[in-house]
Amino acid sequence: MTATPAARLRRRPPAEPVPSRTGGSRLPSAPRERRPLLAAQAGPGGGQEEPGDGARGAEGAGRAGAADPRARGLLPPLVLGLEDCPGEQAQKVMTWDYTCAGHLGVAGSAGSGRSTLLRGIAAEVARTTSPEEVHVYGIDAGTGALLPCTRLPHVGAVVTRDQPERLRRLLDLLGREVTRRQQLLALDGLASVAEQRLAAGPQERLPYLLLLIDRWDSYVASFESVDGGALVERVELLLREGGAVGLHVVMAGDQTVCRGRMGMMLEDRLALRLPAAENYDMVGMRPRDVPVSMPSGRAFRAGARPREVQVGLLDASPAGTAQVAAVHALARQAGRQWSQVPRSRCPRHVDELPVAISLTQALALGPPPGRGSFCLAVGGDDLGxxxxxxxxxxxxxxxxxxxxxxxxxxxxVGALTALDAGAQVVAVAPGRSPLRCLQGRPGVLGVLGEDAVAADLLGLIRHAPSEVLLVVDDFEFLGPDHKLAPVLEKHLKTCRDAPGGVLVSCGVDEIQGLYRGLVGQVRKNRTGLLLAPRSADDGSYLSARLPRSVGAPVPMGRGILVTAHR
Structure with a gap:
């Protein structure tokens, strides 16, 4: 399948060398016109190929009759822009080979082209690979420049700094994947994902993972004091452990991004326009070698000798709206081209929880609960x-x-989904409760109030006690000494390893006094829903350890589902 690339990087025509402080030559800063950087012909998988760009894919396709390197699991490097080669009096395509290179650090001041470069990387991934070959995730701690990339089928999620709960889920997802891959590679005796992709079949190859982080300095300022800096440390862990298992990080920020422990793990570096000439020591440059002025997108790349480069644009117009439009156009093209890729092979999502959702909308998300199951809420990385x-x-x-x-x-909601799954339900509502609306529904054996006695409940469940789900609202109004309490406790024991059981609610302020009886027995299962937790201590009621930052105001109905096996 071929496709015409919608995102085009541009390069400038040759111009007179511009003298720098060292008397050498560098890329021209005032081009007279723009023209496409890459040829218009699309390579395998929709990628453009340029003879002589050093890419493995282009090198293999240039030989007549040669096998496609992609069939062996190899992927082409990403085109980032142009690179100045004064010794050869030429300008070459600048690429980043994420399949074998280390993490990439991008340092620059505001308006220097950091976000443009990150968007360009996401666009190049969509242009040259399929969604089952590379999965991209983003953390945008800036002004939302990465959000347009969410429309690309290769992008699983872009999380902003005002979504700490979603950020935790993203880091959890990547952390679990790193651990899983480490175990998988160890079992197969492989050292890297590159080896695994060469040895495995097309449907068994692990995809590469790219994590794009915009405004790392802002990320650190926002989260270094949250939960003891756990969110910063988890990114550091991904940097340290992810390279060998195919997770590569592109981190953009100010001049501090390449400093300290984090900076030491960024093997490849680009220095865009920075406030002071002394900041360019991160790429091995002396202050006297730094040009007096640098246009947006101009940078120096670390290496044996620092190289002057120009970051490419996705559209001839440098305006932000034109760049975003180019991303959207590429997303539409990639969506059509890769529409047949199975969902299981595409990037996993980290969906944002809705502020409010109706029961009809929740049920439409699926999956429908099976027999013996019920649902209390929607959630998860793939919202459902x-x-x-x-x-x-x-x-x-x-x-x-x-x-x-x-x-x-x-x-x-739990009672309705249990009824839809074929369960029999008895509701106990001592006060005003929506459970009273269940009276008369098929599968509802009865609805009891506060004045009910043990015989009333026993009469409803006598035919199949282990198959009945008891739904008890506001148990604090009943208490452990109510006439129904012994029957509820006995039913909990009777239903052991059976579809029936007890679904009970209790106020968080009253739960401490209910250390015995039904609530005390249910708490031992360490399974339940904590709604609007006010502090990390609320997790102790279900023996769960919550982040210390828990406790901020949340929308009505927002909570944390705790299960012993998750």
Missing amino acids: LLPLRMEEVGNGVLVTGPRRSGRSTALY
């Missing part, structure tokens, strides 16, 4: 229903939170 099976969680689930946090609504 979160099913629970009583047989797997110990036949008791607790829903807790402060007043007006959505406890009764969660129970109502």
Whole structure:
């Protein structure tokens, strides 16, 4: 399948050398016209090929009858712009081979082209590879310049700095994937993903992972004091452990991005326009060798000898709106080209939780709960229903939170999804509750109030006690001494390893006093829904360790689902 590239990098025609402080020559700073950097012909997988650019894919395709390197798991490097070669009196294509290079650091001041370079990398990935070959994720701690990239099928998620909960999920996802790949490579006796892709079949090859971070300095300022700097340390762990398993990081920020422990792990570096000439020591330049002025996109790349480069644009117009439009055009093209790629082979999402969602919308997300399952909420990296099976969680689930946090609504949703899955339900609602609306529905054996006695409940569940789901709202109004309490506790034990069980809610302020009885027994299962947690200490009610930063105001219905096996 071929495609015409929609995103084009441009280069300038030859011009008179511009003298620098050292008397050498460098890329012209005032071009008279622009023309396409790459040839218009698309290579395998939609990528453009330029003879002599040093790419393995272009080198193999240039020989008649040669096998396609992509068939062996090799991928072409990414074109970033132009590179000045004074010794050869030429300008060459500047590339970054993420398949064998280390992490890339990009330092520059505001407006120097940092975000443009990151967008260009995401666009080049979409232009030269398929979504099952490279998965891209982004952390945007700046002004949202990476958000347009979310439309590319290769991009799983772009998380901003005002989404700490989503950021944790993204880092969890990448951390688990790094661990999984380390174990997989160790079992196969392989040292890197490059070796694995050469040895494995097309459907078994691991994709490369790219993590783009914009405004690293702002990221550190925002999260270095949150949870003891855990979110900063987890990025450092990805830098240290990710290279061998195919995870490469492109980190952009100010002059501090290449300093300290983080900077030591950035093997490849680009220095765009910086505030002082002394800052260019990160790429091995002396202050007297730095030009007096540098246009946007002009940089020096670290190496045996620093090389002057020019970052390419996606459109002839440098305006931000034109660059974003080019990304959107490429996204539409890539979406059509790779529409047949299975969803399981595409990047995993880290979807944002909705502020509010109706039951109809929640059920439409799927997956539908199977027999013996029910759902309390939607969530997960790929937003959808979160099913629970009583047989797997110990036949008791607790829903807790402060007043007006959505406890009764969660129970109502749990009861409806259990009924849809074929369960039999008995509701206990001592006060005003949406559970009373279940009366008369198919599968509902009865709805009891505060004045019910043990015989009433026993009469409803006598035919198949281990198959019935008891849904109890506001248990703090009943208490452990209520006439129904012994029957509820006995039902919890009767349903062990059976589809039935007890789904109970209790106020978070009253739960401490209910150390015995039904709530005390259900808490031992360490499974439940914590709605609107006010501090990390609320996790102790389900023996869960929550981040210390938990406690900020959240929308009604927002919570944390805790399970013992997750």
